[in-house]
Amino acid sequence: MKMKRNLAKSKANKHTxxxxxxxxxxxxxxxxxxxxxxxxxxxxxxxxxxxxxxxPEYLTNEADKRSLRVTQSLAHRGNIEDRYGEELAISVPAYAIWVDPKTVKAAYAFTRDEWLANVQVDPKTGKEKHNKQYFYESKKWPALAEVLDIDMQTLAEVIQKPNSRFAYLRRQVNEPIVDYVKKLNLAGISNQRESHRFYPTGEINANILGLTDLDSRGIEGIEKTYNSYLQGKNGKKSVRKDRLGNVIDNIEVLEVKKAAGNLQLSIDQRIQAVAYSQLKRAVKINDATSGSIVVLDVNTGEIYAMANYPSFNPNDRSQYQPYKLRNRAITDTFEPGSTVKPLVVSSALIYGKTDVDEVIDTSPGWMHVGGRRVRDGHNLGKIDLAMILKKSSNIGISKLALRLQPQQLLQTFSDFGFGNDTGIALIGESMGRLPLRHRWSDFELATMSFGYGITTTTLQLAKAYAILGSGGIEYPTSILKSATPAIGERVIPRNIALEVVDMMEGVSQRGGTAPKAKVEGYRIAGKTGTSRKAEAGGYGDDYVSVFAGLAPISKPRFAIVVMINEPQGDRYYAGDVAAPVFSAVMKSALLLSDVRPDDENERYTLLESY
Structure with a gap:
């Protein structure tokens, strides 16, 4: 029965x-x-x-965004040379080290606090140390900071700038430093090519050349005045680069590169070096505050030397201080003192108020003018015009000035360049001061005749003496070497200029105020000027010592003016302070320029022809 039931169940399942x-x-x-x-x-x-x-341009544009780049072709700043081609300012290759903070943070993922937490100061040396237990490249970051001469905290602050993709770490570095940084192989640290301005002559020419900033733009002196000419223009072009940064195709020139121009100055670096060294020595010996000197070619108006002290080395920016950079020869004004007496004599001769043979009585060595006293050092008695200049007589020159109308004397000063710019076209030049007033007292006119009440610069005074040396012709003053002969303009009669130059020879002879100005083998014409410095309410106890002169007398070639500001001690007279500088510099200038010694007969022949 059981088997039958199983068989029936199996058949039923099959059916289902x-x-x-x-x-x-x-x-x-x-x-x-x-x-x-x-x-x-x-x-x-x-x-x-x-x-x-x-x-259809979308994909092309997207591809261009990833591969097209604009590259620059640097136009290095032009050189500055002296009149014989010696380099005074040049541009040399340099590099800037920069960082991409975003790349650095992505590569190392540290915070500023984490960074600083690993900086330790050695209590013995005071130097910063980095914890060697920090991330695996910890030794490299202190090495970078050390070679770039920046501290670790500054480096951390630069790297932690939010959303920044570019920041300079150090500029104007040389190639060995760049090679060292490359070997560190730090992510986000790169370099780029730039230009560094180098001044081979250092402090000797710093005041006239000026300097540039880190982007090679002139910010002072000749560098600033002629910046657009010296700078040129960088070229730009569009290129295609591969993922490794290699240029694979030049697409288009966007801006054509314009080469910078080179500048040739009228400066003779040999004379400039002598002028600077002698000026520096005089300022230090006399414990003066500053000084300046100008050497001017009387026949062309070209400046062969223009030196100032104090100065600084523009290759070492740590020495930079504004007062050291000032070109005092054109910026600083002073009362010229007795150096204007030859110009007063010229004015009296021009307007017919005297003649070359007149003798003037200066006894008893003083006189009252407008209720005030004008005096000489001692009673000189009856003296001629040449002796007035030789002994620097205030009485004699005042008597000549009082014969002139104030406007006549002022016009003469103006003709000699006082109160006007010299035409040198350098930034910061002062024009000095010629007083303009409707009424003049006799005392004001008398004191103006020996250099008080007016102001001038070292360059202006050199230009005035150059006019005398050129026979009364004013040539354009230039700091650039001229390729064509200079064309001058006559401002005073030639015979008067020659006569006054001849009168000035006695100043350097025995009994004159500046025998230390003599130049062996040459006859020189010059004049001392020692004036008190003006201060609030009158004149103080400080002096300005000036010597201005020409050489050689037979055929003047150079006019030199030396100004020493505030010499200290008992030796403050120009004959002791400024005259020796004139002698040394004039001697070097004449010898280096192959100027022959004077021929006495030639000089007298020139005088007789007028």
Whole structure:
């Protein structure tokens, strides 16, 4: 019975399996999948159609963003040379080390606090140390800071600038430093090429050349005055680079490179070096505050030397102080004192108020003018015009000035260049001061005749003496070497200029005020000037010592003016302070320029012809 029941159950199960039906297709699922695939395909085809037909430049632009770059072709700043081609300012290759903070942070993922937490100060040496247990390249960052001469805290602050992609770490570094930084192989640290301004003559020419900033733009002196000429213009072009930064194609020139111009000065560096060394020595020996000197070619108006002290070395920016950079020869004004007496004599001769043979009585060595006293050092008695200059007589020159109308004397001073710019076209030049007033007292006119009440610069005074030396012709003053002969303009009669120059020879002879100005083998004409410095309410106890002169007398070539400001001690007279500088510099200038010693007969022949 049991077997029959099992057999019947088995047959029933078989029958049930045969009658069971399985679903093999779903129309709505099929439709959804089909529509999705069709929609994706349609979107892809639409996008392709858009990119190919409506906006075909999109992919090109995207590719250009990743590969097109603009590169610069640097135009190095032009050189500055002296009249014989010796380099005074040159541009040399240099580099800037910079950092991409975002790249650094991505590579090392540290915070500023974490960085500073690993900086320690050695209590013995006071130097910063970096914790060697910091991240695996910890030794490299202190090495970078040390070679770039920056402390670790500053380096951390630069790197932690938010959202920054560029910051300078150090500029104007040389190639060995760049090679060292490359070997450190620090992520985000790069370099770029730039230019460094170098001054081979250092402090000797610093006051006239000026200097440039880190971007090679002139900020002082000749560098600033002629910046656009010296700087040139960088070139720009569009290039295509590969992912490694290599240029694979030059696309387009965006800006054409314009080469910088070279500048040739009228300066003779040999004479300039002598002038600077002698001036520096005089300022230090006499414990003066400053000084300046100008050497001017009387026949061309070219400046062969212009030196100032104090100065500084422009190659060492740590020495930079504004007062050291000032070109005092053109910026600082002073009352010229007795150096204007030859000009007063010229004015009296021009307006017919005297003649070359007149003798003037200066007894008893003093006189009252407008209720005030004018005096000489001692009673000189009856003296001629040459003796007035030789002994620097205030009485004699005042008597000549009082014969002139104030406007006549002022006009003469103006003709000699006082109260006007010299035409040198350097930034910062002062024009000095000629007083303009409707009424003049006799005392004011008398004191103006020996250099009080007016102001001038060292260069202006040198130009005035150059006019005398050239026979009364004013030539354009220039710091640049001229390729063509200078064309001058006559301002006083030639015979008067020659006569006054001849009178000035006695100043350096025995009994004159400046025998220390003599130059062996040459006859020199000059004049001392020792004036008190003005201060609030009158004149103080400080002096300005000036010597101005020409040589050689037979055929003047150079005019030199030396100004020493506030010499200390008992030796403050120009004959002791400024005259020796004139002698040394004039001797060097004449010898280096191959100027022959004077021929007495030639000089007298020139005088007789007028």
């Amino acid at each position: 399996k045969k009658n069971k039906v399985y679903a093999t297709f779903s129309s709505w699922r099929y439709l959804f999948v089909s529509l999705t695939i069709a929609l994706v395909g349609l979107l892809l085809i639409s996008r392709l159609a858009y990119l190919q037909v409506i906006d």
